[in-house]
Amino acid sequence: MAKMNTNSNVYTIAYATVLVIIVALLLAVVANALLPRQEANVALDTKKQILASLNERNLGNAVSEQTYNEQVTEVTCEKCGLSWYEANLDGEKKYILPVKGAGLWGGIWGYIALNADRNTIYGAYFDHSSETPGLGGEIKTEKFQSQFAGKHILDAEGQFVGLAILKAGQSAEGQDAVDAISGATITSKGVQTMILTSIQAYAAAGWFGQAEVAVEEELEWHQAEKVEEEVIENVEPELTEE
Amino acid sequence: MALSEKTREAFLGPLNKNNPVVVQVLGICSALAVTVQLKPALVMGIAVTIIVALANVVISALRNTIPSRIRIIVQLVVVAALVTLVSAFLKAFVYDVSVALSVYIGLIITNCILMGRLEAYAMSNGPWDSLLDGLGNGFGYMWVLAVVAFVRELFGSGSLMGLRIIPESWYVANGGFYENCGMMVMPAMALILVACVIWVHRSLNKEDK
Numbered sequence: 103m104a105k106m107n108t109n110s111n112v113y114t115i116a117y118a119t120v121l122v123i124i125v126a127l128l129l130a131v132v133a134n135a136l137l138p139r140q141e142a143n144v145a146l147d148t149k150k151q152i153l154a155s156l157n158e159r160n161l162g163n164a165v166s167e168q169t170y171n172e173q174v175t176e177v178t179c180e181k182c183g184l185s186w187y188e189a190n191l192d193g194e195k196k197y198i199l200p201v202k203g204a205g206l207w208g209g210i211w212g213y214i215a216l217n218a219d220r221n222t223i224y225g226a227y228f229d230h231s232s233e234t235p236g237l238g239g240e241i242k243t244e245k246f247q248s249q250f251a252g253k254h255i256l257d258a259e260g261q262f263v264g265l266a267i268l269k270a271g272q273s274a275e276g277q278d279a280v281d282a283i284s285g286a287t288i289t290s291k292g293v294q295t296m297i298l299t300s301i302q303a304y305a306a307a308g309w310f311g312q313a314e315v316a317v318e319e320e321l322e323w324h325q326a327e328k329v330e331e332e333v334i335e336n337v338e339p340e341l342t343e344e
Numbered sequence: 345m346a347l348s349e350k351t352r353e354a355f356l357g358p359l360n361k362n363n364p365v366v367v368q369v370l371g372i373c374s375a376l377a378v379t380v381q382l383k384p385a386l387v388m389g390i391a392v393t394i395i396v397a398l399a400n401v402v403i404s405a406l407r408n409t410i411p412s413r414i415r416i417i418v419q420l421v422v423v424a425a426l427v428t429l430v431s432a433f434l435k436a437f438v439y440d441v442s443v444a445l446s447v448y449i450g451l452i453i454t455n456c457i458l459m460g461r462l463e464a465y466a467m468s469n470g471p472w473d474s475l476l477d478g479l480g481n482g483f484g485y486m487w488v489l490a491v492v493a494f495v496r497e498l499f500g501s502g503s504l505m506g507l508r509i510i511p512e513s514w515y516v517a518n519g520g521f522y523e524n525c526g527m528m529v530m531p532a533m534a535l536i537l538v539a540c541v542i543w544v545h546r547s548l549n550k551e552d553k
Contacts, residue, residue: 132429234380237529
């Protein structure tokens with residue numbers, strides 16, 4: 103190659119421009135090419151997390167997909183802006199509520215599976231984006247999550263009270279409690295607050311109301327969805343005619 | 345394949361006499377962040393090794409064309425692009441690993457070892473030597489992280505690679521006599537352990553002074 107003056111202004115600007123264009127093109131092409139795979143992975147991971155809350159952990163990819171499709175359906179209540187999952191485990195109905203909150207360094211989230219009584223926890227799964235490994239990161243472990251099974255989130259009067267997450271050995275008045283992670287007080291409190299505030303929205307919408315009322319409301323929600331679908335079907339032909 | 349003295353030194357030097365962490369004291373920031381447990385430390389070590397080796401090769405191949413006034417920016421662009429690519433590929437093909445790495449993969453861009461090797465080695469050596477230099481520095485970084493993480497996880501959590509080593513029944517909470525050392529999971533302890541590794545390493549290599 104002929105000796106070029108690599109220190110001239112023109113060469114420097116041209117070099118920077120070409121480099122940036124090449125890198126930008128490369129990244130754009132790769133990002134677009136990989137996007138469907140990444141989205142499929144994220145969707146599959148969500149399904150695995152939901153299955154983990156049903157105590158079906160460490161399943162392979164194909165098995166997870168199949169089990170999820172067999173057992174779980176998503177239910178949306180558009181009127182109240184909430185959605186949850188319903189699972190059918192050998193004839194037993196489970197409700198799975200998604201929860202979201204804040205840990206120490208970043209977001210935390212999870213899924214709480216409830217028995218058909220909408221009170222007793224069947225299983226729980228929590229995950230985090232950037233909690234400290236070995237401290238707050240422990241909320242992702244089965245050891246922490248398995249404590250939640252069998253706890254109740256309603257008090258004796260059927261009011262939603264959530265769970266207390268306390269130092270090992272302590273107990274709370276009028277509330278079920280699980281052991282916090284030592285050394286990770288803020289993340290543990292974050293899980294407690296997350297469960298309280300996320301599920302409070304369901305409580306406010308009457309999700310935990312008297313069993314019969316709840317069923318009626320649920321029926322109304324389902325009907326509301328159907329009515330909307332019908333309306334849309336009716337509207338479309340008119341539009342095409344115009 | 346016979347390697348020349350210089351090539352061998354490019355690979356073996358950073359493992360011991362010219363270690364990026366214990367001798368040059370680079371990359372300390374990430375050594376503090378990822379060494380609470382052994383597994384993230386090893387994964388971080390592997391990721392850094394791959395990226396420093398690739399960046400070294402790319403910069404070494406381009407070294408005669410890079411305008412010297414913007415060379416740091418060019419190096420940064422190459423490193424940032426590689427990190428973004430590796431991150432995208434991990435997310436698409438090995439999602440579990442990408443979840444395990446979470447924030448650390450982004451932290452690689454700020455790892456001083458990368459810029460240090462690009463500026464000090466790849467800018468003035470051929471691609472083959474630069475590749476070995478990158479691998480050597482990556483492994484040199486990894487073993488120090490592994491030693492620190494081994495001690496911190498064993499004494500801080502009583503486990504290794506997430507597997508329990510110290511039996512549950514030993515713990516005070518279960519009526520035993522043992523308690524985890526809370527200091528070990530604090531970042532300050534990583535600094536003290538890195539210092540201990542440096543101390544031992546210097547004592548062993550005293551004749552070099």
